[in-house]
Amino acid sequence: MSATVAMPDRDTVLCMSLSGRPSNIGTRFHNYLYRELGLNYLYKAFTTTDLPAAIGGVRALGIRGCAISMPFKEAVIELIDVMEPSAAAIDSVNTIVNENGVLHAYNTDYAAIASLLASNAVDPALPVAVAGSGGMAKAVVAALRDHGCTDVTVVARNPATGGALADQYGFRHTTDAPDDARVLINATPVGMDGGPASTDLAFPQALIDTADTVFDVVAMPPETPFVRAGRAAGKTVITGAEVIALQAAEQFVLYTGVRPDPELIRTASEFSRS
Numbered sequence: 001m002s003a004t005v006a007m008p009d010r011d012t013v014l015c016m017s018l019s020g021r022p023s024n025i026g027t028r029f030h031n032y033l034y035r036e037l038g039l040n041y042l043y044k045a046f047t048t049t050d051l052p053a054a055i056g057g058v059r060a061l062g063i064r065g066c067a068i069s070m071p072f073k074e075a076v077i078e079l080i081d082v083m084e085p086s087a088a089a090i091d092s093v094n095t096i097v098n099e100n101g102v103l104h105a106y107n108t109d110y111a112a113i114a115s116l117l118a119s120n121a122v123d124p125a126l127p128v129a130v131a132g133s134g135g136m137a138k139a140v141v142a143a144l145r146d147h148g149c150t151d152v153t154v155v156a157r158n159p160a161t162g163g164a165l166a167d168q169y170g171f172r173h174t175t176d177a178p179d180d181a182r183v184l185i186n187a188t189p190v191g192m193d194g195g196p197a198s199t200d201l202a203f204p205q206a207l208i209d210t211a212d213t214v215f216d217v218v219a220m221p222p223e224t225p226f227v228r229a230g231r232a233a234g235k236t237v238i239t240g241a242e243v244i245a246l247q248a249a250e251q252f253v254l255y256t257g258v259r260p261d262p263e264l265i266r267t268a269s270e271f272s273r274s
Helices: 025-037 051-060 075-079 109-119 135-147 159-169 205-210 225-232 240-256 262-272
Strands: 013-018 041-046 065-068 095-099 102-106 128-131 152-155 172-174 183-186 213-216 236-238
Touching: 013 025, 013 051, 025 041, 025 240, 025 262, 051 075, 051 095, 051 102, 065 240, 075 102, 095 240, 109 135, 109 240, 128 135, 135 152, 135 159, 152 159, 159 172, 183 225, 205 225, 213 225, 225 236, 240 262
Parallel strands: 013 041, 013 065, 128 152, 128 183, 152 172, 183 213, 213 236
Antiparallel strands: 065 095, 095 102
């Protein structure tokens, strides 16, 4: 049974998200947990065309926490006061915590991805292809390195960012996925609701057919074309919905200091996608 929560008042703690394409997933996840745990918090999703002004508002209005999604994960860095190790290690931010006007940046994507690689027993000896070179791709590649993967190719059209990311970890960069990739990870917006490539596959069907694992970080929709193709081909599938639930749970802890039990996190995740 959920706890009793008062209507929002002057003491209500505000948290928010900034995304190019806001969804209700984080909003429903966090507000569900606030209600169940009796916390006087409120969470709201936003987008912006003026990132410096938006982050200035986080600081000036005392907003406690701000989740950062594509395409702001790297651009926000110059607006942050303290880069905590999880964000500094990969130059990508997905979480801001406001400590009395001082903005601290974290990255909880990395922990979520690392957990999913382990729980799905992804074989580190298999060749991996990662599509993308932005903030989420940085978290993916770092997690793969720490998972023990050594045969990793960063697949990115931008030779500067793709090459830099691959070089940082001693991996390869190409503009096309290698034919022998057995673990396919999409860290681009391909397949995202509302995007120009919402109906596209992140990787060619021929590569999906020969892969062992299909991993899409896109959370909306929960079943992207890439995920559906992986399921239809009988592959191990890891979804963006799983990523967002795990990383959001860590954000919740950073914002509130409260760690919900795993069953409550599971029900919050189900509610967020209902």
